[in-house]
Amino acid sequence: MTAQDITKLIVRTSMKDREAFDLLYRATSAKLFGVCLRVLKDRAEAEEALQEVFVKIWTKADRFAVSELSPISWLVAVARNHAIDRVRLKRHKTTDIDEAYDVADTAPTPEAAAMAGGERDRVFTCLDELESDRAAAVRGAYLDGESYLDLAERFKVPLNTMRTWLRRSLMKLRDCLER
């Protein structure tokens, strides 16, 4: 399914077209479930999150029209943000982030590298310009929903140090991305 097909489905969904919503679910639920699983590290939680994500997509599909994102990026953003919100709200209970790391390799997969051609791989180039542990922290935040606090624990540095590291890294990244 092309980006244009998905765009059409999102627009039709915003007009409360249930058939389009069903097709959109069929085309994108595996990817969005993958997002929820990776961030939440728990199947039952991820299922609940996915359910809420699609309820959001149904009710907020009209917002896609004002976003500058590609359709799949918009959907991933909705799912990621929702999953991260869930994690943050129950943050005090989670401890097993390290365990999840065994299955969640933060390096881009070969597939990712292959898919991202030209302008699109810019973020990879720019991440490579950062010190490796900072790049790993950025990836950990994006892919695994790690907060400043989680990252400070993982890298065994004080919270404020992590904050300073990452803010500087983000400024560097922006300069590189918008160069």
Add this chain to the structure above:
Amino acid sequence: MSDAGTQDREPEGDDIVAAEYVLGLQTAEERTAAQRRIDASREFAARVDRWEAHFAPLAASFEEVEPPAGVKQRIDRALFTSAASNAKERPGIWSSLAVWRTLAIGALAALVAFVALPQLQPSPQQEGHRMVASLSAEGSDVHFMAMVDHDTNSISLSHVSGQRAAGRDFELWMIEGQNPPVSLGVIPQGETFRMQMPAPLAEHVNRGNVFAISLEPTGGSPTGQPTGPVVAAGGLTEI
């Protein structure tokens, strides 16, 4: 975008906050604050979008995993059962005006569909001041389209989806800025209908104001203020 030389401290800080939000580095409270800003400020929302776009290639690393079949069934049940049971889940929506405003602003597609609805198509001689709103809300399947015609002081409503609970009525409200909602009346049954506005009230129906629909006892709110859950809302846009 990044007019790097002229950027002062403040916007740069905003940009980093936007990036922190996108990466998910913040606490729950900070995220809530950032989400409010996304709803309230186009500029901040654009910064967030820009970072989302920058990081989007990383999303290729999310593996596809087929969800179990039960998930879709639960989604359909949550979305397509009666409006009343769903609306109860969101009692706090009255407090988030900013959310409402943005709900309908991007509804370009819905707007096109609305204008195309034959029963609501403006006749040629009515070349006056007209506004539309797409009314919906998260967690509710109630969806109305509204068109305001200032020449005739009327509101045309088209009922797109969602049912009233038994023994309840939908009531239409207008919200101007921080003022309390003003009732525009109980919405009659039917797919489309026209409501007349008193002239003094009609003057206040302007772009940026919000229309909201609440579920009320039959005959409308007994207090003059909404008492039931908001099942749909949206901001007015000029056409």
